Amino acid sequence: MSRFCSFxxxxxxxxxxxxxxxxxxxTRHNNQGNNAMPDQFANVEPNSFKSYPCTPQPAVGDFSxxxxxxxxxxKVEFRPDGQSRDLLSDAFGDxxxxxxxxxxxxxxxxxxxxxxxxxxxxxxxxxxxxFSGTIAQPGMVTPPVQRDVSKEEGARxxxxxxxxxxxxxxxxxxxxxxxxxxxxxxxxxxxxxxxxELIEAGR
Numbered sequence: 154m155s156r157f158c159s160f161x162x163x164x165x166x167x168x169x170x171x172x173x174x175x176x177x178x179x180t181r182h183n184n185q186g187n188n189a190m191p192d193q194f195a196n197v198e199p200n201s202f203k204s205y206p207c208t209p210q211p212a213v214g215d216f217s218x219x220x221x222x223x224x225x226x227x228k229v230e231f232r233p234d235g236q237s238r239d240l241l242s243d244a245f246g247d248x249x250x251x252x253x254x255x256x257x258x259x260x261x262x263x264x265x266x267x268x269x270x271x272x273x274x275x276x277x278x279x280x281x282x283x284f285s286g287t288i289a290q291p292g293m294v295t296p297p298v299q300r301d302v303s304k305e306e307g308a309r310x311x312x313x314x315x316x317x318x319x320x321x322x323x324x325x326x327x328x329x330x331x332x333x334x335x336x337x338x339x340x341x342x343x344x345x346x347x348x349x350e351l352i353e354a355g356r
Contacts, residue, residue: 193205193206193207193226194207194225194226194247194249194251197249197251197317198238198317199237199238199239199242199247199249199317199318199319199322200239200241200288200316200317200318200319201317202268202314202315202316202317203315203317204253204315205251205317207224207251208224208251208252208253208315208317209222209223209224209251209252209253210222210253211253211255216311218255219255219256219257219260219311219342220254220255220256220342220343220344221252221253221254221271221337221338221339221342221343221344222252222253222254222344222345223250223251223252223335223336223337223344223345223346223347224250224251224252224347225248225249225250225251225335225347225348225349226248226249226349227348227349227350228349228350228351228352229246229247229248229349229350229351229352230246230352230353230354231245231246231248231321231328231351231352231353231354232245232246232353232354232355233245233328233329233353235354237319237321237322238319239319239322242319242321242322243322244319244321244322245321245328246321246328246351247319247321248319248320248321248326248333248349248351249317249318249319249320250273250317250318250320250335250347250349251315251316251317252315252316252317252337252344253313253314253315253316254267254268254271254313254314254315254316254339255311255312255313256311256312256339256342257308257310257311257312258302258308258309258310258311258312259308260340261339261340264301265310265312267312267314267339268288268314268316269287269288269289270287270339271287271288271316271337271338271339272285272286272287272337272338272339273285273286273287273288273318273320273323273324273335273336273337274335274336274337274338275320275324275326275333275334275335276333276334276335277331277332277333278331278332278333278334279331279332280331284320284324284325284326285324286323286324286325287323288316288318288323320333320335320349326351329351329353330350330351330352330353331350331351332348332349332350332351333348333349333350333351334346334347334348335347335348335349
């Protein structure tokens with residue numbers, strides 16, 4: 154009887170520990186993979202390099218996180234003859250993603266200048282057509298470059314930068330309805346995927 158009780162207790166502990174591990178794995182970066190509500194993006198200034206309420210962040214207290222996090226609206230309406238909120242763009246509309254990128258200062262020997270090296274990709278589901286590009290655009294006002302530091306000091310630094318590009322102008326998306334799976338990557342790091350549906354107004 155005592156041997157059975159010992160076995161039952163051991164199994165119970167195993168189940169509890171497994172459940173705790175599973176919960177930790179799911180919630181570590183609870184912003185990943187989630188689309189923010191469309192109205193959260195209404196006041197986001199395209200290409201402003203600011204943090205907004207819809208900007209995803211690593212989990213609180215997770216100082217080991219390195220990588221890219223994205224958030225985007227589930228649906229975006231457009232008109233073929235519409236105009237982007239970004240005055241530097243002649244795009245037909247706005248499909249804005251908010252994101253953060255956190256890397257070591259010396260990552261890829263970029264000396265914290267990694268923001269404009271990140272590649273964004275949007276794949277339209279029905280056609281499998283892929284669009285890619287980087288944040289740097291003609292006429293864009295870029296954030297000031299941080300002062301370079303020594304390699305030794307850089308080894309102790311971790312840098313987080315924010316971005317909010319308009320995918321319509323950045324990637325040259327066509328003025329037609331579609332469902333896009335969007336992600337970003339740099340080196341061996343790849344962000345979570347956000348899915349955004351582009352819908353023609355009035356349809």
